[in-house]
Amino acid sequence: MNSLKQKILTEGKVLSDSVIKVDGFLNHQVDPAFMQSMGEEFSRRFRGCGITKVLTLESSGIAPAVMTGLCLGVPVIFARKRKSLTLHEQLYSAEVYSYTKQESSEISVSKDYIEANDKVLIIDDILANGQAALGMVDIVNQVGATLEGIGIVIEKGFQEGGEVLRKRGIHVETLAAIASLADGQVTFQTKEVLSQ
Amino acid sequence: MNSLKQKILTEGKVLSDSVIKVDGFLNHQVDPAFMQSMGEEFSRRFRGCGITKVLTLESSGIAPAVMTGLCLGVPVIFARKRKSLTLHEQLYSAEVYSYTKQESSEISVSKDYIEANDKVLIIDDILANGQAALGMVDIVNQVGATLEGIGIVIEKGFQEGGEVLRKRGIHVETLAAIASLADGQVTFQTKEVLSQ
Numbered sequence: 001m002n003s004l005k006q007k008i009l010t011e012g013k014v015l016s017d018s019v020i021k022v023d024g025f026l027n028h029q030v031d032p033a034f035m036q037s038m039g040e041e042f043s044r045r046f047r048g049c050g051i052t053k054v055l056t057l058e059s060s061g062i063a064p065a066v067m068t069g070l071c072l073g074v075p076v077i078f079a080r081k082r083k084s085l086t087l088h089e090q091l092y093s094a095e096v097y098s099y100t101k102q103e104s105s106e107i108s109v110s111k112d113y114i115e116a117n118d119k120v121l122i123i124d125d126i127l128a129n130g131q132a133a134l135g136m137v138d139i140v141n142q143v144g145a146t147l148e149g150i151g152i153v154i155e156k157g158f159q160e161g162g163e164v165l166r167k168r169g170i171h172v173e174t175l176a177a178i179a180s181l182a183d184g185q186v187t188f189q190t191k192e193v194l195s196q
Numbered sequence: 197m198n199s200l201k202q203k204i205l206t207e208g209k210v211l212s213d214s215v216i217k218v219d220g221f222l223n224h225q226v227d228p229a230f231m232q233s234m235g236e237e238f239s240r241r242f243r244g245c246g247i248t249k250v251l252t253l254e255s256s257g258i259a260p261a262v263m264t265g266l267c268l269g270v271p272v273i274f275a276r277k278r279k280s281l282t283l284h285e286q287l288y289s290a291e292v293y294s295y296t297k298q299e300s301s302e303i304s305v306s307k308d309y310i311e312a313n314d315k316v317l318i319i320d321d322i323l324a325n326g327q328a329a330l331g332m333v334d335i336v337n338q339v340g341a342t343l344e345g346i347g348i349v350i351e352k353g354f355q356e357g358g359e360v361l362r363k364r365g366i367h368v369e370t371l372a373a374i375a376s377l378a379d380g381q382v383t384f385q386t387k388e389v390l391s392q
Contacts, residue, residue: 029273029309032266059254059274066259070228077225078255113225 001041001175003034005188008154008176014184018156026125026153027060032067038175039067042123042151045173046072049148051121053077053114055140057107057132064153065123072121077114079107079136092142096135099128107135116144127152127174130161137170149173156181157189197237197371199230201384204350204372210380214352222321222349223256228263234371235263238319238347241369242268245344247317249273249310251336253303253328260349261319268317273310275303275332288338292331295324303331312340323348323370326357333366345369352377353385 013021025031042064054076056065062078069076091108098105114120122136133150140147149171155162157177165172177189209217221227238260250272252261258274265272287304294301310316318332329346336343345367351358353373361368373385 023306024308028276028306029271030262030265031271032262033269035262036266059258059276062255062258063262063272066226066228066231066262069226070232073229075225075227076259080224080255110219110224112220 001038003037004153004176007034008178009186012186014181014186017181018159020154020178020181020186022126022154030063032063035063035067036070038064038153039069039071041175042068042121042173043071046121046149046151049121050119051148053118053120053145054123055079055109055114055120055136056123057081057136060125061123064125064151068121068123068151075113077109079109079139081105081107092139094135094138094142096131098131107132107139109139114139114143114145118143118145119148120145121148122150123152124150125153127155127161127165127172128159130159130164133161133165137165137168151175154178155189197234199233200349200372203230204374205382208382210377210382213377214355216350216374216377216382218322218350226259228259231259231263232266234260234349235265235267237371238264238317238369239267242317242345242347245317246315247344249314249316249341250319251275251305251310251316251332252319253277253332256321257319260321260347264317264319264347271309273305275305275335277301277303288335290331290334290338292327294327303328303335305335310335310339310341314339314341315344316341317344318346319348320346321349323351323357323361323368324355326355326360329357329361333361333364347371350374351385 011024054065054069057079065076090111093106093108095104120140152174155174155177157179179189180187207220250261250265253275261272286307289304291300316336348370351370351373353375375385376383
């Protein structure tokens with residue numbers, strides 16, 4: 001998605017060979033009209049899959065997920081990072097390891113809002129090592145629902161998450177896949193690399 | 197907003213005299229089209245104020261805030277509950293006490309995305325004791341920006357938050373104000389009570 005790549009080039013701040021700060025348009029401040037255009041793009045890529053639910057993880061996934069749900073006309077569930085104080089037995093949960101924080105945490109979804117006959121599209125803001133996405137895949141599998149695919153705003157193609165998910169046969173769509181952040185420069189993957 | 201009140205009556209679960217669970221349409225699962233209609237209503241109520249930024253707090257405020265920003269055509273910032281690992285000195289921060297968790301936490305907003313000449317609309321999902329809203333008001337004041345008002349999806353009118361904010365002269369708009377949850381019944385406030 002060229003408008004996104006342009007935003008990454010002009011507004012993203014490369015902090016190291018593996019970290020790019022996209023607070024200005026994805027993780028902290030968002031441009032709702034731009035979010036809507038990303039929702040339309042995800043919707044276009046997964047239209048015809050019969051999606052019945054969009055699943056994301058709080059917090060940065062919520063804005064793109066809600067816009068995708070708006071375009072597809074389906075509900076959006078955001079997995080919580082903390083269990084609710086009530087009704088623990090009513091939750092599907094999965095462990096997610098954070099390499100940044102070097103700790104495991106639990107994400108959970110209420111059994112009330114996702115069912116075995118759901119066709120689920122997972123949306124998330126950034127795909128790096130894939131831990132958050134794998135946690136959500138785990139929850140979809142526990143439910144026995146059908147995972148139709150995963151839509152990612154920015155994929156760090158130089159980390160293993162995308163490969164791990166695609167090797168499992170999951171349909172992963174990325175709006176902008178970064179090949180490298182070396183020397184403070186953002187280089188995007190070409191379609192050829194992505195489809196390997 | 198009658199459609200919201202109807203949803204609270206049919207889908208809300210009263211757990212005690214002070215707690216109502218609205219996970220099905222606000223805190224965990226959201227209906228994006230319904231969120232958009234709430235964004236349109238906030239936009240209608242604050243149109244003409246010259247809003248330049250919508251400010252909310254992760255996570256449950258994000259969906260209504262992004263839809264409000266979409267209608268008003270302005271960026272949305274979500275205050276973070278944890279400080280970023282980088283650039284601490286680049287943050288406005290405020291303490292927020294949670295009565296539910298009985299602990300204080302810090303919320304923060306990057307200095308990059310909010311300025312003294314901004315006209316800010318705060319959007320949040322639920323107003324109870326007002327601590328989260330007051331934390332965001334504190335940040336707007338630190339910036340020296342103009343607080344144009346606060347839009348709340350559900351106000352628990354039997355808790356003090358609304359009164360505290362209105363006594364400060366803040367323009368608070370609530371889409372559904374609950375007067376009581378006694379005996380497992382939801383009773384809404386009338387306009388007369390709200391305008392006192």
